[in-house]
Amino acid sequence: MRIGILNCGGDCPGLNAVIHGVVGAAASKGWETIGFRDGFEGLLPPGDFTFLTPKDTEGILKQGGTILGTTNKGNFAAKIGEGDVARVPQEIVDRAKRTLDQLEIGALIVVGGDGSLTTAHQLYEQGWPIIGVPKTIDNDLQATSMTFGFDSAVSTVVNSLDRLHTTAQSHKRVMVLEVMGRHAGWIALWGGMAGAANVILLPEIPFSYEKIAEHLKTREAQGYTSSLVVVAEGARNPDGALATIDANEGAEVRLGGIGEQVSHKIAELTGKETRCTVLGHVQRGGTPTPLDRILGMRFGVMAAQLAEEGKFGQMVSYHSYHVGCVPIIDAVKELRLVESDTEVVKAARAVGISFGD
Ligand code: F6P
Numbered sequence: 089m090r091i092g093i094l095n096c097g098g099d100c101p102g103l104n105a106v107i108h109g110v111v112g113a114a115a116s117k118g119w120e121t122i123g124f125r126d127g128f129e130g131l132l133p134p135g136d137f138t139f140l141t142p143k144d145t146e147g148i149l150k151q152g153g154t155i156l157g158t159t160n161k162g163n164f165a166a167k168i169g170e171g172d173v174a175r176v177p178q179e180i181v182d183r184a185k186r187t188l189d190q191l192e193i194g195a196l197i198v199v200g201g202d203g204s205l206t207t208a209h210q211l212y213e214q215g216w217p218i219i220g221v222p223k224t225i226d227n228d229l230q231a232t233s234m235t236f237g238f239d240s241a242v243s244t245v246v247n248s249l250d251r252l253h254t255t256a257q258s259h260k261r262v263m264v265l266e267v268m269g270r271h272a273g274w275i276a277l278w279g280g281m282a283g284a285a286n287v288i289l290l291p292e293i294p295f296s297y298e299k300i301a302e303h304l305k306t307r308e309a310q311g312y313t314s315s316l317v318v319v320a321e322g323a324r325n326p327d328g329a330l331a332t333i334d335a336n337e338g339a340e341v342r343l344g345g346i347g348e349q350v351s352h353k354i355a356e357l358t359g360k361e362t363r364c365t366v367l368g369h370v371q372r373g374g375t376p377t378p379l380d381r382i383l384g385m386r387f388g389v390m391a392a393q394l395a396e397e398g399k400f401g402q403m404v405s406y407h408s409y410h411v412g413c414v415p416i417i418d419a420v421k422e423l424r425l426v427e428s429d430t431e432v433v434k435a436a437r438a439v440g441i442s443f444g445d
Pocket residue numbers: 098160201224225226268269270321342343372
């Protein structure tokens with residue numbers, strides 16, 4: 089048996105842990121593993137790939153990024169614009185399939201997020217032996233309660249808020265931190281709660297600038313001289329507009345800028361001095377946390393097991409501390425969003441965090 093693995097979509101800490109898990113588990117079954125470079129693109133003839141043995145993956149567990157490279161655009165993009173689904177052109181699918189057949193790949197493990205798994209599902213429907221592994225720092229896939237990379241991203245946010253806290257106090261300022269989170273605000277919510285933010289703005293909870301200003305003014309009246317505001321990049325202005333950088337042809341629209349907008353509006357309405365920090369790709373890079381290393385490794389091992397059982401069209405998933413599987417189609421049907429009346433949001437409100445609503 090020979091299996092293939094590829095990463096696609098944005099990178100995230102823990103991808104190498106998955107590769108480590110897949111290669112190790114495959115070798116122990118006596119199988120060969122081929123890693124395709126730069127996502128599905130590596131399948132296009134003549135094929136861009138490398139054989140991977142446990143020796144090749146030694147030491148990669150602690151490395152951020154992915155040794156195989158990745159892309160979130162190109163020939164196989166199934167999500168474009170604001171998340172609209174596109175079909176991968178049949179000619180591209182057929183060319184890629186030839187590589188798969190020539191290399192006699194018995195199972196192809198696709199490590200990706202919502203967009204890449206949508207592509208993976210389209211290929212599975214055409215008879216490809218696909219196994220999915222969920223990957224997103226946004227942690228927004230419905231069919232798994234956690235994805236690797238999220239914990240590392242949250243740690244980076246918390247570390248940044250801890251630093252912003254001291255400078256905010258010294259200068260008596262409002263510090264705004266813009267974090268990732270396209271459709272779902274999990275990074276902002278968890279990072280903001282653990283980093284003691286006073287206001288958290290999410291894509292899921294509409295906010296008004298007046299409510300934010302009211303909350304910050306109340307804090308000031310109570311004697312607090314500084315405040316921390318966390319805003320997810322996908323949070324919409326009260327008029328419903330997203331802050332975007334550009335259309336990013338052939339891929340999803342690039343988000344960015346809501347932090348500055350929030351920062352200016354707070355200064356205008358409260359008279360407080362404000363500063364904005366955009367964390368950006370710092371959240372995606374660097375060393376994975378121990379949790380993400382273990383989760384990634386377990387996902388990789390489970391993917392190899394699913395290949396052995398011939399469970400194609402399934403995606404590895406994590407629920408109640410157990411790694412199992414669900415059909416890929418269930419994973420890409422719907423995103424897992426923050427609901428405004430859940431226990432975690434109520435807990436945040438109970439300790440005085442405002443969501444600007
Ligand atoms: O989907 C993960 C994500 O990190 C989003 O939060 C963000 O909008 C996007 O990827 C950034 O992608 P890129 O690397 O293309 O800028």
